[in-house]
Amino acid sequence: MCKAILLALYGVGGMAAVVPFTALAQTATPAKSAEAPIQTLTIVGSRKINSSATETPVPVDFISVTKSAEQGGQFDLAQTLANISPSFNSTRQTGADGADLVDSAALRGLGSDQTLVLVNGKRRHTVSLVNLFGARNRGNTGTDLNAIPVMAISNIQVLRDGAAAQYGSDAIAGVLDISLKKTLGCEASFGYSQYSAGDGKNYLPSAYCGVRIGEKGVLGITAEYTDRGRSNRADPGNPRTIGDTKMTGPTVYLNGEVPNGGSDKFYFTLGAQQRKASSAAWARGGIGSDDIPSRNSAAMYPNGFVPYINGDIDDTYGIAGYRWRIGEWSADLSQTYGKNQLRYNISNTLNASIANKDLLNGGKGISPSQFDAGGFSFSQATTNLDFSRFFDGFMEGVNVAFGAEYRRENYKIFAGEAGSYNDVDGVGIGGNGGSQGFPGFQPGDRTDRNRNSVAAYADIETDVTNRFKVQTALRGERYSDFGSTLTGKLALSYKAMDAMYLRGSLSTGFRAPSLQQVFFSSTFTDFISGVPMDVVLAPNGGPVANAAGIPKLKEEKSKNYTLGLTFKPSQQLSMTADFYRIDISDRIVLSGRFDANNYPALGATLSALGVGQAQFFVNSINTRTQGLDLTASHKTDLGAGKLTTYFGANFSKTEVTKVSAPPSLKGFENVLLSERERLFIEQGGPRMKATLSFNYEQGPWSSEFKVIRYGSQTLGTFSGTENGVPNAYYEPKTSADVALTYAFNDTTKLTVGGTNIFNVKPTRQNPNETDNGFYYDSVQFGLGGAAYFVKLWKKF
DSSP states (O other): OOOOOOGGOOTTEEEEOEHHHHHEEEEEEEEESSSSSOOOOTTTTTTOTOOOOOSSSEEEEEEEEEHHHHHHHSSSSSHHHHHHOOOOEEOSSSSGOOOOOOOTOEETTTTTTGEEEEETEEEEEOOOOOOSSSSSOOOOOOOOOGGGGGGEEEEEEOOSSSSSHHHTTTSSEEEEEEOOOSSSSEEEEEEEEETSSSSEEEEEEEEEEEEEEEETTTEEEEEEEEEEOOOOSSSSSOOOSSSSOEEEEEEEEEEEEEEEEETTTEEEEEEEEEEEOOOOOOBBTTTTTOGGGGGGGGOOOOTTTTOOEEEEEEEEEEHHHHHHHHEEEEEEEEEEEEEEEEEEEEEOOHHHHHHHHHHHHTSSSOOOOEEEEEEEEEEEEEEEEEEEEEEESSSTTTTEEEEEEEEEEEEEEEEOOOGGGGOOOOOOOOOOOOOTTSOOOOGGEEEEEEEEEEEEEEEEEEEESSSSSEEEEEEEEETTTTTEEEEEEEEEEEEEEEEEEEEEEEEEEEEOHHHHHHHOOEEEEEEETEEEEEEEETTTTHHHHHHHHOOOOEEEEEEEEEEEEOSSSSOOOOOOEEEEEEEEEEEEEEOOBOOOTTTTHHHHHHHTOOEEEEEEEEEEEEEEEEEEEEEEEEEEEETTEEEEEEEEEEEEEEEEEEEEOOOOGOOOOHHHHHHHHHHHHHHHHOEOOOOOOEEEETTTTEEEEEEEEEEEEEEEESSSSGTTTOOOOEEEEEEEHHHHHHHHEEEEEEEEEEEEETOOOOOOOOOSSEEEEEEEEOOOOSSOEEOOOEEEEEEE
């Protein structure tokens, strides 16, 4: 076994790129600093301590974000990864209510809640938001990667394989492990960007400083402030606002460790972000327009108005742990806590029923223009105890690890003020109650729910020979709300020749229904082909769900298969290829809309609520995802400089293989999963994504040119093909980024560049048939167009 310094693995030729772990492990040269603390090399998906493995039995990408922090044109983590990793997808939503405020991210075309995120190897909490609108991740929760500053990160490892048997729920598509800095020294950067259209101005000052604690301890402190302006791509004269959310707020992260003799040490992480975000809802037409007049007031907005959905997001995260030795065993005891809270304030709006009542009482027809609409929070506390030992007397060596985990979760919904949801001129008169743009949460929506789970696992990695490695894992977990589950994994790697490794894995997995999916409850206004409709999303186990015969939610189950190879014919060239298949049964989805016409049994219930439609979360489908991941990296001398080339591609196809309606909904499968909702699941992300980047360095100059190719997508329309309206087909598109950096010296760099420099936009659609009511949904790379940036980096 050998030690390695992670700093030596921060990039190939200095570029921020997805690189197969094998390439980095073999080509990197450890560089030891007299002051920097030595860190051991760890691999996500492995529990070996000071692992000497350079060939992993499952695909692991090592992503350096050092250059992105110093010189990158993408200022948040989700967009940074989306422009680096082919298997990672994230787009900024617009016209999608709360989904505009939090960027959801996912691997391999699956949902955002099927990717597990770790920070320093410890589970990170998900957001409290449930995505209800937008082309991506409908019905999913996910992890807010943008709550972590890019400047705070040393590297990210992406395990592209199912890992529920190792880490528990959510790891069906794979695992992201974000390692935070704790190196000595200080650095700062200031970035500015804006779209070529002149809006979306983005300011980002960020700083990191690593200091000593005692003689050998270290504390890394990162502080950042985000100030991103709103953008708008609506046509001139169109009252709508379509574009990036306005966002401001500070983020602070602390990360450190204090040795306690020998290899024992106390470690800790503490992060907090306060973010204020504001997105535009659908515009309400002026009096006399085609919009429903009762949803407006002539005295307030005679020419129409755009309501703004404002969110106050508070995100906190902490880890405290202790690692020590018990004889030959390594032990690790840790406590992790995370909480995400989102509270809504709706401005530039009105409660039309209040205005109408005021008018009927002889007033002018005035309503308050701003409302506290309530919100929700999710918290998670996780206790882990892990043991690991390497035995070198069995075969070529075996590492045995086992441990236990206890997790407690809480989900709350807070009601808004009465004016944000009530209908004071009578239920059913135009459906005009509540704050326009986002009706507030009602007292009946209020919830405070807990659950806990306990798990135990065993993980064995065996070097059968110096060419053949076997990894096995078994995990049992019991949840207080739906019972027990048992998952397992077998992974193999074989050195077929000096330059080639073959690898493969078989595993089972699961994802527990999130508390958000089980208990979320809301009544909201959706626009269907431009016409407003009030919809209730009924919680599992509530009266509406029970009236529809929706059963209790249970876990999703998966079977994962991978088969691949790595090929490294020289120190300059490295390639990998991995085929995969993921079968998910009892997948939880957000159902289609049920109403009195397509499901008469619910008619009376919906009428009593004063809403037109209802939908639910339900375990109703099986899916199959198949795909191929390719990576290649190459380094060469070119002229007086060095050229580093990286290519990565992901080809993925998800299909719904079965729709399983509960007994009460037999015969209503086409409503439970409509063609439109099926296409959101199958093609919410592009089925192909490829990245080709070139980085050239010569003297103080460096440059990068990156091309990203996005495959086609087909999304459903409101009218549906049965009415002769074609589905929304998005053609393949290619985006390009460029950057030029000048290093004044070793401590100062200035970068200028552009993203999507050819101003490529998604394929134009019929705005009455898209989810956001614009010419195109936020698919592939978003809808902002070309942007330009400058970034100054300074090391102290």
